[in-house]
Amino acid sequence: MKKHPTIIEVKNLSIGYKEKKTMTAVLENINLDIHQAELICLMGPNGCGKSTLLRTITGMQKPLKGEIVIEGKNISLFDRQRFAKKVGVVLTENISVGDISVYSLVSMGRYPYNDWLGTLREEDFKVIDHALDVTELTSYKDKNFLELSDGMKQKAMIARALAQDTPIILLDEPTAFLDIPSKLEIMQMLKELAHKFNKSIILSSHDLDLALQSADTIWLITKDGKIKVDAPEDLVLNGHFENAFNRKDIKFQMQNGIFKIEHENKIKLKVEGDKTEVFWTERALERIGISTDADCDSNEILTISRTDNKIVWQFNVNREAKIFYSIAELLEYLNAAKFQSIQ
Amino acid sequence: MPKSKRNKYIFVILFLLLPLSFVVDVFLGSVRIPFAGVINVLFNPQTANPVWITIINEFRIPKAITAILAGGALSVCGLLMQTYFRNPLAEPYVLGISSGASLGVALVILTSEKIGLNLLFAGTYNKIGITAAAMIGGVITLSLVALIARKVSSNVTLLILGLMIGYIIGSVESILKYYSTAENLQGYVIWGMGNFGNVIWRDLAILVPVVIAGLIASFLLSKQLNLLLLGENYALSMGANIKFVRLMIIIIGGILGGAITAFCGPIAFVGIAVPHITKNLFNVYDHKILIPSVALVGAILALICDIISQMPGGEQTLPVNAVTSLIGAPIVIWIILSQRKIKHTPVDE
Numbered sequence: 001m002k003k004h005p006t007i008i009e010v011k012n013l014s015i016g017y018k019e020k021k022t023m024t025a026v027l028e029n030i031n032l033d034i035h036q037a038e039l040i041c042l043m044g045p046n047g048c049g050k051s052t053l054l055r056t057i058t059g060m061q062k063p064l065k066g067e068i069v070i071e072g073k074n075i076s077l078f079d080r081q082r083f084a085k086k087v088g089v090v091l092t093e094n095i096s097v098g099d100i101s102v103y104s105l106v107s108m109g110r111y112p113y114n115d116w117l118g119t120l121r122e123e124d125f126k127v128i129d130h131a132l133d134v135t136e137l138t139s140y141k142d143k144n145f146l147e148l149s150d151g152m153k154q155k156a157m158i159a160r161a162l163a164q165d166t167p168i169i170l171l172d173e174p175t176a177f178l179d180i181p182s183k184l185e186i187m188q189m190l191k192e193l194a195h196k197f198n199k200s201i202i203l204s205s206h207d208l209d210l211a212l213q214s215a216d217t218i219w220l221i222t223k224d225g226k227i228k229v230d231a232p233e234d235l236v237l238n239g240h241f242e243n244a245f246n247r248k249d250i251k252f253q254m255q256n257g258i259f260k261i262e263h264e265n266k267i268k269l270k271v272e273g274d275k276t277e278v279f280w281t282e283r284a285l286e287r288i289g290i291s292t293d294a295d296c297d298s299n300e301i302l303t304i305s306r307t308d309n310k311i312v313w314q315f316n317v318n319r320e321a322k323i324f325y326s327i328a329e330l331l332e333y334l335n336a337a338k339f340q341s342i343q
Numbered sequence: 344m345p346k347s348k349r350n351k352y353i354f355v356i357l358f359l360l361l362p363l364s365f366v367v368d369v370f371l372g373s374v375r376i377p378f379a380g381v382i383n384v385l386f387n388p389q390t391a392n393p394v395w396i397t398i399i400n401e402f403r404i405p406k407a408i409t410a411i412l413a414g415g416a417l418s419v420c421g422l423l424m425q426t427y428f429r430n431p432l433a434e435p436y437v438l439g440i441s442s443g444a445s446l447g448v449a450l451v452i453l454t455s456e457k458i459g460l461n462l463l464f465a466g467t468y469n470k471i472g473i474t475a476a477a478m479i480g481g482v483i484t485l486s487l488v489a490l491i492a493r494k495v496s497s498n499v500t501l502l503i504l505g506l507m508i509g510y511i512i513g514s515v516e517s518i519l520k521y522y523s524t525a526e527n528l529q530g531y532v533i534w535g536m537g538n539f540g541n542v543i544w545r546d547l548a549i550l551v552p553v554v555i556a557g558l559i560a561s562f563l564l565s566k567q568l569n570l571l572l573l574g575e576n577y578a579l580s581m582g583a584n585i586k587f588v589r590l591m592i593i594i595i596g597g598i599l600g601g602a603i604t605a606f607c608g609p610i611a612f613v614g615i616a617v618p619h620i621t622k623n624l625f626n627v628y629d630h631k632i633l634i635p636s637v638a639l640v641g642a643i644l645a646l647i648c649d650i651i652s653q654m655p656g657g658e659q660t661l662p663v664n665a666v667t668s669l670i671g672a673p674i675v676i677w678i679i680l681s682q683r684k685i686k687h688t689p690v691d692e
Binding site for chain 1: 566573622
């Protein structure tokens with residue numbers, strides 16, 4: 001894939017906090033390139049400086065050292081109005097304006113463009129309608145913002161950033177506190193904005209799965225304060241994700257890209273049956289600390305069969321067969337059996 | 344759109360209510376003048392009773408105009424404070440602007456010539472100096488509160504801070520009072536109850552331009568004020584010049600609150616009650632609409648409070664502050680109880 005032109009360059013940047021005369025650097029010597037039509041996901045453990053980095057790129061916080069260059073110009077040289085036409089943001093802050101409709105909120109995105117009274121012109125209406133359309137909020141435009149669900153509120157804030165018509169949009173944890181369908185919807189939307197409308201989008205997230213599915217590039221802040229930049233899959237295969245997130249008892253599984261709680265699995269079972277049913281049964285067993293192995297020569301075999309739309313688990317142990325009609329029943333039995341075997 | 348149509352009707356009604364309450368306010372007072380007499384004075388002064396002419400022209404009309412100015416100025420000041428602090432409970436009286444302004448006034452009078460506070464009410468003193476002192480006092484107090492407010496995140500904490508600053512200023516005032524004569528003290532106490540009736544035509548020559556300038560300046564800021572509603576960070580990201588807006592709000596707020604305090608004494612709760620009443624009437628967030636509406640509702644409410652303060656009908660009038668508190672304080676309680684916003688305060692990083 002041909003790389004799009006670079007729109008932001010981060011050079012030798014050190015970020016952190018300055019209080020009186022002491023400087024506390026959170027991250028140092030950062031060098032990054034942001035391209036057009038790129039969806040970047042900023043990841044890293046809690047407290048690693050994700051928000052600080054985003055705040056610094058949006059100009060809300062001064063860098064300790066180094067520079068951020070947007071379209072060839074250092075951001076400290078932009079006046080606020082001009083900068084507002086380059087970078088739009090979506091923050092984690094709550095909005096507590098009473099009685100503002102979705103439409104009015106989105107139309108505030110036009111403020112950098114219109115006159116001192118905020119009068120909307122023909123062109124502004126077009127941009128606002130487009131922003132509402134892309135975020136699928138057109139039918140909600142007269143609704144009170146505060147009465148929307150969390151997912152819809154987030155969409156409205158994104159629509160407002162779109163109305164701001166900036167080539168760059170930064171979002172701080174846009175999917176936090178949302179349910180899973182909303183998370184996926186937002187990410188899908190952001191991906192579309194990046195690829196279809198050539199926006200450069202940077203967002204911070206804790207959702208590894210989501211990031212792996214949607215991001216073009218991941219900025220991964222590692223434990224030693226470096227930023228690894230790569231395609232998500234490369235970061236997985238290089239083991240960087242493992243290094244960044246692994247903790248005692250929680251391990252990143254490279255083969256399927258998810259985190260698992262590590263159990264000390266002493267008991268092993270063999271599970272046979274249809275693929276989907278085996279998958280979920282194995283997950284359930286994993287949860288209570290029983291590992292499964294198709295090749296193990298255990299004489300304890302769990303067979304799953306489906307008859308008349310009913311799933312039946314048959315557990316053969318010592319030539320004795322036990323039948324279960326749900327995973328809950330199965331787990332109850334196994335838990336009890338496990339307890340006895342330990343005794 | 345039905346909402347904007349409804350708002351137009353409300354606006355028309357309010358617009359009619361203003362001259363109506365103005366007339367009622369002029370009609371009422373400690374000296375009973377029959378309705379025909381008032382009409383006579385207004386439209387046919389040659390045949391009217393000269394005492395009534397004096398009462399109406401020299402006292403009641405300036406008083407009613409002052410009520411309009413005070414109501415409008417304090418309400419817009421309250422609206423500015425609420426937007427600035429993103430706090431529905433903020434207003435000039437609670438945040439200590441009024442006490443700061445009155446300290447300014449007291450200081451000027453006591454330090455220059457040591458003549459005593461009562462000259463403030465006699466009208467022989469240079470009112471420009473007093474007004475300036477009150478406005479400076481208001482601006483300084485407001486800057487102080489704004490400075491401290493950056494350290495606190497809770498709405499209610501901010502109010503407590505404002506009240507504490509008010510207490511500190513109040514105690515300085517008490518010390519000043521301690522050294523003043525009994526006569527001045529009495530005047531000071533009456534002034535502290537709030538009164539629209541101490542303003543004469545010459546004072547209005549100062550008050551009218553100050554208030555109008557303040558209101559126009561607030562209106563010019565309306566777009567920036569709207570941005571502030573989203574919080575400082577969003578406002579910044581959308582191109583607002585936060586430092587400038589904040590400074591302007593403090594100056595305008597201090598001037599509006601200070602000037603009114605200089606002439607009318609501290610008037611409680613108008614600044615908090617009116618923006619809420621207006622927001623509930625119109626259901627809008629936009630300051631372009633809010634500022635004129637708030638000024639209008641404030642003017643009407645102040646006139647109504649003044650009318651109520653004369654209701655007993657006898658020669659006595661109630662202190663305006665008692666009336667405004669009686670109306671305003673329950674509104675504050677209602678806001679605290681009814682609004683979820685207060686419970687979880689937005690926290691700016």
